Amino acid sequence: MAGVQWHYVLKFIITGDAAVGKSSLLVRLTDQRFLANPDPTLGVEFGSKLITIPEENKIVKLQCWDTAGTESFRSITRSYYRGAAGCLLVYDVTNRQSFLNARSWLADVREHADPHLTCILVGNKIDLCSDESSSAAAGKRKREVSTEEAELWAQEEGLLFVEASAKSGENVEAAFERATRNILDKVHRGVFDDERSPGVKLSKPSGNGIALDESQPRSGCCS
Ligand SMILES: Nc1nc2c(ncn2[C@@H]2O[C@H](COP(=O)(O)OP(=O)(O)OP(=O)(O)O)[C@@H](O)[C@H]2O)c(=O)[nH]1
Ligand SMILES: [Mg+2]
Numbered sequence: 321m322a323g324v325q326w327h328y329v330l331k332f333i334i335t336g337d338a339a340v341g342k343s344s345l346l347v348r349l350t351d352q353r354f355l356a357n358p359d360p361t362l363g364v365e366f367g368s369k370l371i372t373i374p375e376e377n378k379i380v381k382l383q384c385w386d387t388a389g390t391e392s393f394r395s396i397t398r399s400y401y402r403g404a405a406g407c408l409l410v411y412d413v414t415n416r417q418s419f420l421n422a423r424s425w426l427a428d429v430r431e432h433a434d435p436h437l438t439c440i441l442v443g444n445k446i447d448l449c450s451d452e453s454s455s456a457a458a459g460k461r462k463r464e465v466s467t468e469e470a471e472l473w474a475q476e477e478g479l480l481f482v483e484a485s486a487k488s489g490e491n492v493e494a495a496f497e498r499a500t501r502n503i504l505d506k507v508h509r510g511v512f513d514d515e516r517s518p519g520v521k522l523s524k525p526s527g528n529g530i531a532l533d534e535s536q537p538r539s540g541c542c543s
Contacts, residue, residue, distance in 0.1 A: 326381040331519030336410035337418040338389030341444040344486035346386045361388040401432035403518030406499045407439040414461035438502045440480035447485040
């Protein structure tokens with residue numbers, strides 16, 4: 321893959337209630353770090369990351385729009401859903417209301433994003449309930465959403481599902497990778513394509529400034 325910057329660019333959105341850890345998941349993905357006191361997102365934030373899908377020998381650039389969970393920004397953030405190929409629908413496993421509210425975030429996504437979008441339900445903050453017996457003593461919150469309940473709802477809605485922690489990093493990259501594999505599978509089956517799907521772009525042999533494999537012929541107006 322020498323010389324190739326990316327084979328696909330995919331647009332992702334990250335949505336869910338305020339304070340469930342959306343920005344923290346994105347910072348973990350892009351910078352491999354955890355901010356204990358991040359600022360709430362005012363509108364949208366952006367992050368991008370190259371990931372490799374080894375079995376396909378492909379480099380994928382994820383362009384991620386991290387949206388505010390605060391209700392007052394909802395009409396602004398909805399406008400960023402358009403054309404997204406992937407969505408991380410995030411709730412906090414220690415906050416049941418954030419799981420219940422995921423239904424209305426999903427309804428919004430389905431109304432405004434590509435109908436073929438791949439959505440992965442992410443139960444964040446599992447570090448807080450890694451050891452339930454000592455969590456009360458340590459002043460930690462207890463789990464309020466079981467893995468089984470969330471998994472069942474995800475199945476009913478046709479969502480992928482994973483539990484993760486932006487704090488420890490557990491399953492964060494894996495969540496994006498699972499969604500990416502699912503999107504690439506849709507690309508191979510023709511569900512998404514470069515022409516019709518604004519959130520999916522394939523590298524082209526010329527004209528867009530992308531460095532290509534040395535073995536590919538180069539084109540140019542003056543050669
Ligand atoms: N223990 C723990 N805390 C987390 C985790 N992820 C985020 N937090 C904390 O949860 C709080 C909210 O995190 P944010 O990433 O700002 O949440 P958000 O979903 O982006 O919130 P908005 O931008 O307001 O919608 C912060 O105090 C984070 O440090 C996690 O995996 N574990
Ligand atoms: Mg945020």
